[in-house]
Amino acid sequence: MFSGEKICTLLEQLGVTHVVTVPDSTIGRWQAAIEELGTPSLVRVCREGEAWQVAAGLQLGGAAPLVLIQCTGLLEAGDAIRNALHDFGLPLFAIIGYRSYLNQDTLPGDTCLVFTEPTLDAWQIDYRLVTKPSQFDDIGAHFIACRDAGKPGAILLAEGKA
Amino acid sequence: MTAQAMIPTPPRTRMPAKDALAAVHAARDARDIVITTMTPARDWMLLPQQPLDLVLVPSAMGSAPPLGLGLALAQPNRRVIVCNGDGSMLMNLGALVSIANARPANLVVIVFVNGTYEVTGSQPVPGADIVDYPALARAAGFESVHAHGSLHEWQSAVSRIIAMPGPTFVALDVEPVHGQPGPKSPGPARERARQFMQALRG
Numbered sequence: 001m002f003s004g005e006k007i008c009t010l011l012e013q014l015g016v017t018h019v020v021t022v023p024d025s026t027i028g029r030w031q032a033a034i035e036e037l038g039t040p041s042l043v044r045v046c047r048e049g050e051a052w053q054v055a056a057g058l059q060l061g062g063a064a065p066l067v068l069i070q071c072t073g074l075l076e077a078g079d080a081i082r083n084a085l086h087d088f089g090l091p092l093f094a095i096i097g098y099r100s101y102l103n104q105d106t107l108p109g110d111t112c113l114v115f116t117e118p119t120l121d122a123w124q125i126d127y128r129l130v131t132k133p134s135q136f137d138d139i140g141a142h143f144i145a146c147r148d149a150g151k152p153g154a155i156l157l158a159e160g161k162a
Numbered sequence: 163m164t165a166q167a168m169i170p171t172p173p174r175t176r177m178p179a180k181d182a183l184a185a186v187h188a189a190r191d192a193r194d195i196v197i198t199t200m201t202p203a204r205d206w207m208l209l210p211q212q213p214l215d216l217v218l219v220p221s222a223m224g225s226a227p228p229l230g231l232g233l234a235l236a237q238p239n240r241r242v243i244v245c246n247g248d249g250s251m252l253m254n255l256g257a258l259v260s261i262a263n264a265r266p267a268n269l270v271v272i273v274f275v276n277g278t279y280e281v282t283g284s285q286p287v288p289g290a291d292i293v294d295y296p297a298l299a300r301a302a303g304f305e306s307v308h309a310h311g312s313l314h315e316w317q318s319a320v321s322r323i324i325a326m327p328g329p330t331f332v333a334l335d336v337e338p339v340h341g342q343p344g345p346k347s348p349g350p351a352r353e354r355a356r357q358f359m360q361a362l363r364g
Contacts (some may be wrong), residue, residue: 018235043235044263045228053225054260057232059360065232082223089352109264133335 001013001133004033012080014143016040017063020051024070027097048073049080056084067094081123085152093143094154101131101158120154124159132142177310179274179336180205186272188247189280189321194241195233199226201280202245204345213361219347224254227261227271234266237362241268242325248275249287255298261329264305270324272332281344286342299331
């Protein structure tokens with residue numbers, strides 16, 4: 001839906017210093033652009049719970065991280081989210097790829113569509129669902145709104161394939 | 163049975179965990195960030211505290227090394243020392259790979275290896291007395307890897323080891339302590355996070 005260059009430019013404008021990520025087939029394509037630009041810095045981790053923990057350390061250290069993962073990883077990361085966002089009160093922001101939202105050809109009946117949004121609600125993460133290119137500006141607007149409110153937030157980015 | 167298999171494994175030398183931690187406490191600089199969790203957190207809180215001590219209680223088990231990675235990347239001019247348990251390390255072994263990949267020169271991960279989940283009643287961790295933590299760290303990509311079971315040797319080496327360019331991994335064989343309660347939170351985590359961030363800025 002969005003090119004790596006476009007996302008990278010936006011993140012730089014928003015003051016994001018580090019992107020902590022585990023890729024999927026959509027958001028993973030942004031990595032080359034992020035590395036090429038060099039700002040924000042790309043931090044590759046092995047699992048999504050770790051992404052939230054690294055982001056927590058970055059935030060505590062005065063940086064402005066963004067978590068970039070797929071929704072399956074959101075489901076994996078529950079305890080890390082609980083600890084970082086709700087024990088330590090860190091207002092982390094994430095862009096989360098929403099697997100199969102636009103197309104279930106690869107994974108018919110993908111249960112990610114059942115559990116992702118209730119999980120975000122359960123973790124009290126204020127999210128916006130982005131399903132079409134015309135919503136690009138919503139990403140920056142929601143990021144800024146959450147940052148100004150000092151609360152965790154996320155963009156749930158509809159993806160077309162597994 | 164082969165001749166090699168018949169060679170008995172020598173008993174492991176283990177040091178008292180509190181003394182091993184006290185050596186870290188004595189060697190750290192006031193500018194260093196020290197993250198403690200699980201049993202090391204309990205024992206660390208018995209020692210004089212500094213503003214840049216981050217007691218990770220409550221924690222997400224396994225979260226101390228990646229949290230340390232984030233802090234080390236955000237604060238490249240400060241040393242970050244993570245005091246972790248072996249059960250916690252096992253819960254997040256991939257973090258060793260993430261740390262080695264990011265190569266923060268200012269990060270030291272110390273694993274206190276006692277072979278048990280001490281805070282839950284000393285049940286054995288998987289692979290107790292089998293897992294070779296220094297070998298895991300080397301295989302993950304750490305170049306500065308150290309192991310100690312002798313308190314005297316650790317006390318002599320700790321200042322030199324934590325001053326090395328990292329990321330650095332240290333495995334300390336420590337004696338399990340049975341029947342002790344788990345670490346108690348030193349106060350509301352949100353407030354402590356706020357104070358910690360303020361101390362970093364100050």
